[in-house]
Amino acid sequence: DRLQRQMCIRDRYHAQETIVVTGLGETEFMSDLIVWNGFITAEARNVEAGYAQIESSKKKVYDYLLSKGIAAEAVVFQFVNVNKQYEPVYSANGSWAGQRFTGYRLSQGFTVESKSVDAVENVSREISSLIAQGVSIEAMQPDYYYTKLDDVKLSLIEKASADARVRAEKIAVNAGAKLGGVASARMGVFQITGANTNEEFSAGGSFNTSSRQKKARITMRVEYRIK
Numbered sequence: 001d002r003l004q005r006q007m008c009i010r011d012r013y014h015a016q017e018t019i020v021v022t023g024l025g026e027t028e029f030m031s032d033l034i035v036w037n038g039f040i041t042a043e044a045r046n047v048e049a050g051y052a053q054i055e056s057s058k059k060k061v062y063d064y065l066l067s068k069g070i071a072a073e074a075v076v077f078q079f080v081n082v083n084k085q086y087e088p089v090y091s092a093n094g095s096w097a098g099q100r101f102t103g104y105r106l107s108q109g110f111t112v113e114s115k116s117v118d119a120v121e122n123v124s125r126e127i128s129s130l131i132a133q134g135v136s137i138e139a140m141q142p143d144y145y146y147t148k149l150d151d152v153k154l155s156l157i158e159k160a161s162a163d164a165r166v167r168a169e170k171i172a173v174n175a176g177a178k179l180g181g182v183a184s185a186r187m188g189v190f191q192i193t194g195a196n197t198n199e200e201f202s203a204g205g206s207f208n209t210s211s212r213q214k215k216a217r218i219t220m221r222v223e224y225r226i227k
Helices: 002-015 047-067 117-125 128-132 149-174
Strands: 018-030 033-044 075-090 096-114 137-139 143-145 179-187 191-194 213-226
Touching (some): 018 149, 047 128, 149 213
Antiparallel strands (some): 033 096, 033 137, 033 143, 075 096
16 A cells, blocks of 8 residues: 555656647638539420520530630539429319429539639629520539648648747746656647638537638647656
8 A cells, every 4th residue: 555655646746747738830821722513404394495405504604614714624514403393283262283294494513623713703703694695503602622731731730839849848947847858749620710700610620611711720739748
């Protein structure tokens, strides 16, 4: 029992010979890849007429994108979806009597993925020009990405580690001790939010795609030995 008490005292004393700090690394960067999704639609009494409308709209969209400086290989059209349309039928007394076939609704999605961020961004804001050409089109807000996130992450780890070192040295000096080597280090969650926004961080990590200008953040929890 005496030996166990002595070992506990030594372990407790040893545990107090470390400093634990959390360092922060932050940076802002501009997205270099944009992804814009949308789809064109057509309604017709028969499938053939619907396909003809889709093909006409597809050509107008494709030509318009190329005229705005977007590369052909950046534009991908998906397969055409065909759905039968019905309307409810009611009897003279107002009770439901079934449904009546009214025609077909066709839709074809498309994706524009490009590093020409300005060009695609401008087109996404000007789809009224396509609507004026008779194109039935619906489009989403663009998503913004960065293709060199690994480089950003490594840079932030270095920044956070350096920040942790500075914090630990200040604590050690104030305590009249000297900082030793690293006993342990643990990286926090990699967070990407929109720059100049009030987005909240999440336990699983935020990954903003709606903002072109982004902010990346990472923390490092480092335990230092003291001399």
